[in-house]
Amino acid sequence: MATFATSEQLLVIIDPAARQTDGESVRIAKDVLSAGATTKVCLPDGPEEFARALGRRGSRRxxxxxxxRALVRAVTLLHRQRELAGCALSVVPVGGTALAESLGVPCGAVAAARAVLDGAERPLDLLVDDGDGLVLGALGIPPAPVRAAVAAEPVSVAPGRPWLRTTYRSLVRTLAPRPARLTAVPAPGPARLRVDIDGETLVDLDQPVEAVTVTPGSGGVARVEVRPLSVGAEATPLTASGRSVTVAGGDFRYRADAAVSGPVRRRTWTVREAAWTLTLPAGT
Structure with a gap:
């Protein structure tokens, strides 16, 4: 059952990538949170400082x-410290936010920060694999097509009179590296995989598949969809649900939330019911 979050003591951990990606949204989120609660703001320079800040949170939320990636990092750290069940997390998405939005977190710094202050703590299921990796939102096999960065374009600073670039902010923007150009990377072709759900085979190696999707649902059950390879007319997806999903076959890669892992020949994911808690807008 959801409980309303308290916003009296907050530990605001601002990921360095967010500060580089959208400093204005970070500033807005910090202002809204500070206006509504007592906050301690941490500005870690990397993953190690991020982990230290989270580990020293004390009684702060x-x-x-x-x-x-920052959200997954926080959940993974708490999971490995065996502190996930007792720590309600909140997130203000800045940067890549598809996972956070799929979980019900509002987009936009103001709306997300207000949800932190006024929202409700919602217990959520997740998947844990046999390598102790986590899936919060969705698992995809093979990974969906990704966009990979190529070399960033060099930046030149105009000679002459730099003081005419009126403000410090404009100078910083001039000196900042331009975003890397992106190019599409095609997804792998069909795979031959065996998919077992709670010990029962949904599809075997003799049936090539285009994709397998596993999503933690609710009540300790995962939703599984297998799209067989279609020739001509589109094949009907195979669907099932269960507490344990094992995928085996030739070497395969998979996308778990924001990261691609593998190759592996076999992997089992098990649902952990109400394993973590996320602050979401009240009523969702």
Missing amino acids: PVVVGDD
Whole structure:
């Protein structure tokens, strides 16, 4: 059952990538949170400082300001410290936010920060694999097509009179590296995989598949969809649900939330019911 979050003591951990990606949204989120609660703001320079800040939170409720990777990092750290069940997390998404939004977190710094202050703590299921990796939102096999960065374009600073660039902010923007250009990377082709759910085979190696999707649902059950390879007319997806999902076959890669892992020949994911808690807008 959801409980309303308290916003008296907040530990606001601002991921360094968020500060580089969208400093204005970070500033807005910090202002809204500070106006509504007693906050301690941490500006870690990297993953190690991020982990230290989270580990020293004390009685403060942690608020992650950052992208999906920062959210997954926080949940993973708490899971490995065996503190996940007793720590309600909040997030203000800045940067890549597809996972956070799929979980019900509002987009936009103001709306997300207000949800931190006024929202409700919602217990959520997740998947844990046999390598102790986590899936909060969705698992995809093979990974969906990704966009990979190529070399960033060099930046030149105009000679002449730099003081005419009126403000410090404009100078910083001039000196900042331009975003890397992106190019599409095609997804792998069909795979031959065996998919077992709670010990029952849903599809075997003799049936090539285009994709397997596993999503933690609610009540300790995962939703599984397998799209067989279609020739001509589109094949009907195979769907099932269960507490344990095992995928085996040739070497395969998979996308878990914001990261691609593998290759592996076999992996089992198990649902952990109400394993973590996320602050979401009241009523969702």
